[in-house]
Amino acid sequence: MAEAMSDTDPAPDAAKSLLDVNNIEVIYDHVILVLKGVSLSVPEGGIVALLGGNGAGKTTTLKSISNLLKAERGEVTKGAITMEGRRLDTLTANDVVKMGCVQVMEGRHCFEHLTIEENLLTGAYTRGGDRGVKDDLELVYEYFPRLKERRKSLAGYTSGGEQQMCAIGRALMAKPKIILLDEPSMGLAPQLVEQIFEIVKRLNSQEGVTFLLAEQNTTVALRYAKYGYILENGRVVLDGSAESLLSNEDVKEFYLGLSTEGKKSFRDVKHYKRRKRWL
C-alpha cells in the first residue's frame, strides 16, 4: 500500500483529544523493532479503530499505551504517549489503570477459576473500597444481561462470547475514561460480533466511554468507529474518517475484499512453482 498519508481528512481536532500517541518506536528484547514511529490521537468520546493484518503492530500499540509491554520485555524507545496531557509511558500498568485507561486483551483473558461476578469485582481493584462498586456491577449487568444469568459460573466454563462480555465488563468496573479493546471479534460468530459492537456503541454514547479498538475485521470496525488508522509493518500507512477509509480504493481492495474491477482473474496473478519439500 502507498506509504503516503491519506489526503482526505486531517486528524479529527474538533473534539478535545484524550489520548495522544506521538511517534513511538517499540523494541522487543532490545533488538526487534516492532513499531517504527506510530502516531495517533483519540478524541474524547470517540471510537477509533486501529486496523491492519497480523503482525502489523496493533496489539503492540495498545500494549505500549497500557504499559503492559514491560512485562513482555518490550520497550518504548522513542516518542511519547500522553493522556490528558500526562505522560503514560513513564507510569506503571497499575497507574495507567488508575488514570482511567484500561485494556481488554486479545483472547479475552478472563480469570478462569473465578466466577463471572468475581471477575467483574476484580476489575474494580484499583478503586479500593469505593462504595460505587456495587452500583457499577448492576450497571454492567444492565449492559450484559447474559452475565447476570451466569454470574455464579466459573468464567472458564462460559462461552467465548460470554467471556468477551466478561472481559469488557471487567474493564468497565475500573471506571475507565478510555478502553483499549484488542480484537473483540476474535473467534466469535458474526452475530455475536455485531452484538458486542452494539454494546460498545451504547457504552460510548450513553456512558461516555472512549474506545480505541484494534481489529482485523475491517468491515465491522469501520461501521462502528468514527475514525480509523491503518497499520502496516509497524507504521501508520493511512488514516481518515470511517467514510473516507471505506471509500478508499486501496482499503477496499486490501482490507474489505472489494474491488472496482469486479472479480479478479487469477490468471493474471503470477504463480510461483512450489519447491519440493520433504514433508
Next chain:
Amino acid sequence: MEFLHAFFIAPFVEMVDQPWFLFEVLVGGLSAGVMYSLVALGFVLIFKASGVFNYAQGVMVLFAALNLVGLMEWGVPVWLALILTVIIMIGLAFAVERLVLRKLVNQEPIILFMATIGLAFFLEGFGETIWGSDVRPLDIGIPDDVWFVGDAMLQQSDIFAAVVASFLVTVLALFFHYTRIGRALRAVADDHQAALSIGIPLNHIWIIVWAVAGFVALVAGVMWGARLGVQFSLAIIALKALPVLILGGFTSIPGAIIGGLIIGAGEKVAEVYWGSLFGGAIEEWFAYVVALVFLFFRPQGLFGDKIIERV
C-alpha cells in the same frame, strides 16, 4: 496364601480387636498430618498467587523457627520474639520480591523454581551462620500433658496443633474468598497478564503472599520445633508436603489440609499394621507411593482446580 492373609485379613482383624489402639494410631497420624498440612499450606499460597513452586518453603519453616529460638535464647520474651519473627518473615518477603521475583518477572516457571532452590540454600546457610547448627529445644509454653480418652493416650500438644491449624485455615479460606485482596490473589494466580491489565500491582501481591506464607511457615516451625526441637532436618521433613500437595491439589487450601491428614494418618496406619510385611519403615516412602498413584489417576489432586479445557 500366607502373605495374602497377612496383607488383607490379619491387619483388619487386629484393628477390630483393639479399637483403642487403632484410635491412638490414627490420632498420632492425624496430628503428624496437621504438621504436614501447615507446611503444604505455605506452598499452596505461593503457588496459587504466583504459579511458583516454592522449594524454599521447607527452609522457611526452619528459618522462622531458628529465628524464634535464637531470639528467645537472647532473653527476648516469647511474645516479643514471635512478633519480631513475624517482622523478619515480612522483611524476607520484601527482599524476595525485590531481589528475586522482580528480576525474573515473566520468566518460565522452571526458572522461578530454580530461583527458589537457590533461595532455599541461601536461607539454610544464612540461618546456620547466624544461629549455629545445634539442635535446640523450643518451648513456648504449648501444653504438653497427656489426656486419656478411653484406653487411648492423646498428646495435648497434638490437639493444640490441630486447633491452631484449623483456625489458620479457616481464616485463610475466608480471606481468599471474600476479600478484595484475596480475590486479586486468585486472579493473579489465574492470569498474570490479565491481572496487570486491570491494574493489579503484581509486586504488592507477591509481597503479601510471601509474607503470609512466611507467617504460615512460622506457625509450622513453632509446632514442629516444639515437637522435634529446632534442627536442620526440619527442612527435609517439610518436603513431605510434596506428596500432600499432589494428593490435595496444588491450588487448594482445604486440599492441603485434608491431603495432610490423609497422608499423616495413612502412613502411621500403614506402618503399624502393614510395616512388618515390607520389612518396616514404610512410613518413609508410603506418602510418595500414594502420590504416585494419584498422579496416574487424578493429576490435579483431590481438590485442585479443575483443568479447564475448551472443547
